[in-house]
Amino acid sequence: MEEFYPAPWPEDVPTIELEKISMAKLMELDEEECARVFRICTSEGFFYLNMLDHPQGQQMYENACLACQVGRDVFPNKTVEEKRTITNRLMAPLQSYFTQFVDADGHAMFTEYINIPQYEMLTDEKTDFELPPWLAPYAEEFKWTLQSGNMVANVVLSVLEKELKLPAGAFTDLHRLHDQSSDFLRVLRYPGAKPGNQDPLGFPAHKDATSVSILFTWLGGLQITKKDAMTAQGAESEENWLWVKPMPGCAIVNLGDAMEVFTNQVLKSGKHRVVKAPGAQKPFDKYSVLIGTRPKNDVLMQPLESPLIPRAEKSENGSEPAVLTSKAWGAMKVRMVGEAMAKHAKKEAVY
Numbered sequence: 001m002e003e004f005y006p007a008p009w010p011e012d013v014p015t016i017e018l019e020k021i022s023m024a025k026l027m028e029l030d031e032e033e034c035a036r037v038f039r040i041c042t043s044e045g046f047f048y049l050n051m052l053d054h055p056q057g058q059q060m061y062e063n064a065c066l067a068c069q070v071g072r073d074v075f076p077n078k079t080v081e082e083k084r085t086i087t088n089r090l091m092a093p094l095q096s097y098f099t100q101f102v103d104a105d106g107h108a109m110f111t112e113y114i115n116i117p118q119y120e121m122l123t124d125e126k127t128d129f130e131l132p133p134w135l136a137p138y139a140e141e142f143k144w145t146l147q148s149g150n151m152v153a154n155v156v157l158s159v160l161e162k163e164l165k166l167p168a169g170a171f172t173d174l175h176r177l178h179d180q181s182s183d184f185l186r187v188l189r190y191p192g193a194k195p196g197n198q199d200p201l202g203f204p205a206h207k208d209a210t211s212v213s214i215l216f217t218w219l220g221g222l223q224i225t226k227k228d229a230m231t232a233q234g235a236e237s238e239e240n241w242l243w244v245k246p247m248p249g250c251a252i253v254n255l256g257d258a259m260e261v262f263t264n265q266v267l268k269s270g271k272h273r274v275v276k277a278p279g280a281q282k283p284f285d286k287y288s289v290l291i292g293t294r295p296k297n298d299v300l301m302q303p304l305e306s307p308l309i310p311r312a313e314k315s316e317n318g319s320e321p322a323v324l325t326s327k328a329w330g331a332m333k334v335r336m337v338g339e340a341m342a343k344h345a346k347k348e349a350v351y
Ligand SMILES: O=C(O)CCC(=O)C(=O)O
Pocket: 186, 188, 203, 208, 215, 217, 221, 222, 272, 274, 287, 288, 290
């Protein structure tokens, strides 16, 4: 594990103190711990989840480390051309391999990632997605990580449905492991900073197009804003971005936009971005492993009924708002993030 932490965290950067939640207590639906999760998910939206105090959490942590190791093995040793041989799945709009700038030797200059689709990895059916030869040896690692990620996401969802006085299954039945969905395992690499080659952002500010996102990361770079961080012009001001310090043995959990839709904004999706690692960590490649859990494809994206969820408002002309399926909604959200990244790349990259 030592190579995951090549340099210490600089103690002099403004860091947000996230609350630490216990996996063991969540698994037992401990009342106090569930109330804490609910409070966090209705306000700032990010928490550490200590994976090491429960055997299933430990298993997930080990699986996430294996997935990270796959990234460490394959990303720096393959050209972008080779990596683009991974086929895009047709069922959902997630690109299987993503990067924006390639250097003269054919290597990714900035952020790159792969998305491994959960449904296609776990179904016995023949689908249009197949791992390319350079990833096929890692199929089992990917499956384990997807399975344990779905289990942890469902623990969080079961806490939230209970706190919202929804019937058991109101959220969890929409996020089952084998459902047709666009759930994914994402392995990301942010190449370390090199002199004269500095893109300040690894991932521009966004909110996730998921229900639950479970992130494992070992070097700094993730930032979230203080509450009420908007300037009068409506943009975040630079000094309001705070660093999230990676904690060994912990995941960083946040909700995505789907939970805002299901609860008519009672639950909050956390805004975040990724910049170069701070201080002495800056020259090192940063890797992250993200499990994105989404509602199954045919779910209608609308608020659920609960005394704690305000009803959807009619539009001014009295008509009901248009309701998309999760599949169509996800496609729209992914397109929007893609457009924001392309715009950012034009504006800011120095290359
Ligand atoms: O790598 C990270 O720290 C976060 C990545 C992220 O926000 C995303 O892929 O949506």
